[in-house]
Amino acid sequence: MRLEIRYSTEFAYPSMVRESHNVLRACPATDANQTVIGYNVFSEPASRVLSYTDYWGTRVDTFGIRMPHNRLVVAADSSVETSARAEPNDIRLPAAEYRNDEIVTGFHEYLQRSPHTAWGVDVAGIAAGLVSSETDLVTAVSAIHVWVGERLDYVPGATYVGMDVNEVHQQRQGVCQDFAHLAIAMYRSQGIPARYVSGYFYALDQSIGTAPEEAEIEVQTHAWVEVMIPSWGWWALDPTNLQSVGDRHVKIGHGRDYDDVLPLRGTYHGTETHELGVAVHITRERLTQQQ
């Protein structure tokens, strides 16, 4: 599927601010399931962008604006070709495989608590119950996935960035980041390597996830999970809507949690109050006319 994506953020300040510095992660990854055909980032006021690939393999764009401004627009346009993803349906492995030392040392980073996935005994206890009742590894992974999707209701505004994962679990509400963090916390508590994925999702309602009728839609950034299936690879799962991660999911990058792939972070000097507008527009390119 060919998707054209525009990520844009606009900061508006009531008075002039200066010396703004920003770090942006909005460029789709290139991997076995997707290919970036074009990517272009710009800011207004204009700035010189320094781009690099970070530790996690994600493209990062950094830029600063020194002169006074009361509005900053950051936009990233990308064009990406996606394909359907394989699922480990035929894999039959015992759940105990995760206690293998190669997994324990080889995926150390994806097994630790991190600021957004610091599970407590309650979360670990539920995860243990789900995993121990399954002897098959893939089924065990699915069990946690489904449990999280059913446990939480998708309620925008019910949580905030940085909210404790155990609290999210308690209040049973959240947005895609919360679904992902809770699932990751549960996997890791059972020694199952799991990582956080930031990306775009071509669906009008990310909590349902059905394919849109319209070619062009406005969405928000999305987040899901990748779980390591030994001898197979990373299995992408979207607990927010319990749909398969397929060609409508566009991955930006992955990390231990949100902090490693957060879309935009910046600093500036000036008034604390600001208005922030984020918009993601995705257009599906109909290639039928090309014959």
Next chain:
Amino acid sequence: MLSRHAEALFWMGRYVERAEDTSRMLDVTFHNVLESPPAEASTAWRELMEVLYLDDALADTEVDAATVSRYLVTEGDNPGSIVASIALARENARGVRDRISSELWEAINRFHLLLGDRDLAADLEVQPYEVFRLIRDRCQLIAGVASQTMPRDAGYRFILLGLMLERAEMTCRLLAVRYTRLLHSGRQMGFHAWLAVLKSVSAYEAYIKEHRASFDPSRVLEFLMLSTDFPRSILFSLRVAEDQLQRLVPDSSSSSILRLVGRVRARAEFCDIEQVMDEGLDQFFDALQTDIYEVGAAVEKQFFRTGTDLELHIVEST
């Protein structure tokens, strides 16, 4: 030099001068009211508060020698108190210890410690003059040590610039309040009142030498504003400040700050005292104070705010 260092030196100079000027005014007001009826004493203390832009402070209190002197010397709530000024001067000096002579640092640090060691509130009740003299002496010592131990580099010039702008402003305020009050009341200003004004800026002896004991309001005013020899006159202070700026600005030909300070100095220098008194002193002093304030603001903008004085914030966007 680093803007931060220049700023610290500038304010160090200002705070020391502010402490000295405040103690002078306190000292003289004390003397003055000793010989006045109680009602006038209260007025005199109110006037002093007004000179220091503190009209609102102590508004609900009966002001007398004790309340005002305590407020102006030791009051922790008053950021302009002498103790607070010296603490701030010391704090600024500490940040630039490498930029000032050890003698200068020691002079400021010792004074700060000395103020902390004494029971100033008690001393003010039994021997206020001694306290005021001590403050004046120590401030003068600091200025003297600076002048005797610092090379005439940019650092020294920023200290002197801060000191002179503060002095010009303080003298201006003093004259503004005393003269306008007087002219509005329409009373004849007595001998003691003139004495007090002159003494508060250590100008009594210098004035007598030049004009003998003839206290003509316009002459006193002219002396304190325009004397080119007396180091506390407004004109003298502005000239020294202007001189420092001429040496600090890299390209003097196109400098807006030099044009500004030159204009301000000239406006004071070439004014006609009689005409000013006829047309209204309050207006004149208002304008002059605004001028001096603007020079200070221009110094900030030109030398210190090359970056930003605004607070840093972090933003995130999902």
Next chain:
Amino acid sequence: MPNAPSSATTVGAYTRLMPETTSTKALTQFSEVFDGDEIRPHYRALMQRFSELGSADLAHRATLLDAIFRNLGITFAVYGGEEGTERTWPMDLIPRIIPAGEWRHIESGLVQRVQALNLFLEDLYVGGQAALNDGVIPRWLVESADGFLREARGISVPLGARCIITGIDLVRDGQGVYRVLEDNLRVPSGISYVLENRVALTRVHPVAFAHHRVRPVNHYGSSLLTALHAVAPPASAGEPTVVLLTPGVANSAYFEHAFLARQMGIELVEGRDLIVDDHVVSMRTTHGLQRVDVIYSRVNDEFMDPVVFRRDSLLGVPGIVSAVRSGNVTLANALGNGAADDKGIYPFVPAMIKYYLGQEPILPNCETYLPWDADQLKTVLDRLDQLVVKPVAEAGGVGIVIGTKAGDAELAELSEKLRNNPRGFIAQEIVQLSTHPTLVKGELAPRHIDLRPFTITGSHTEVIPGGLTRVALPEGSLIVNSSQGGGSKDTWVLAEDPL
């Protein structure tokens, strides 16, 4: 122990690290000055001089020394004490002497170690991480080091010089063998004392220097500046502008920061004095912005850039990491050196030396146990009252427990900590530290000492002859840290050809 490898994975390469002897070591200690009843040859002239001084004279000179330091304002701030407490650090009148041959050994060992550490860091941050892939150092161990900065991945540095300024702590064991106690590759402090101690001793007791050719140390500032020029971005035009970045006057080592800036004749700046524009760093001056090429930073990595690091801190210079990444400015030391001086990585430095340089380590480590290995944890818990346990990421002696001096309750608490967070600690055999005569209440008495030599690496690695000898002043104490009752000595390295 959640998610740490069990002992089964750690057979092979890592078990070599297990100390060969686990029996209780005889608690012998090495005397720097005395060999039995004899005074060692290189100390004879010095001890003769001091024996000629009466105890009143000694006391008088000691008082003079103290006065010099107080008047110079050479102090350090004491954390945890009363606010704003500043103390002088007592300097002992009796210098420590290192003969030329011994120094050659130390020097070559330090150069070798710094080389290997630089190669490891270069491999880790811009290379293929060969040492991790080849299993020389466990990958998970590096990934769990607090000082491993993922944000520094991909940032290259001129000349591959990442450990530009180091202070590697050495001790001498019971046999007099110099051993590395820890690597300090981030913001090591103490060099100002090396320089000031020398000045102070020449003033107070010039005669002591007669009969010796003591190698000078006062070229430190110029050597450091040369190295900092050498690592300037290749594109910088003319003489590079170097600044020293300090956290500010509240920092315990502020005196040293100001001292070093003066020694090098460079500007001492704080974060707010710097600004990044278009990925270029400049300082804010009264004449506008002035471009900066090299920053000798005494600020901890995580407080360098609020855009990239901790979101709870507004300290640092926003955008500086991207400027460093662009190659427009060089940071000394490089970002992320904490991955190599983590105490959990320390046991693998000898392996690094073999791997990267193909050489045997000249200076051995102290015998160290890794509690994340189940077998070693058992040994450590069994012998907790005989070992010293250190948290991996602390500095300045914080959190160290000496088994022989700890009570039962403290040991029980420590066992619990080790079991819960085995990666967070290492355990070592207690090294008795060599002793040296030290003036205590007017009399000479043996006190334990260590040595922190300083290296400078630009185009090559240079070791300043001598270093900081720290002395534990309470009798029998092995803790030399300034914050815990330590003092210092002037350290003399003798020239190759004697007088």
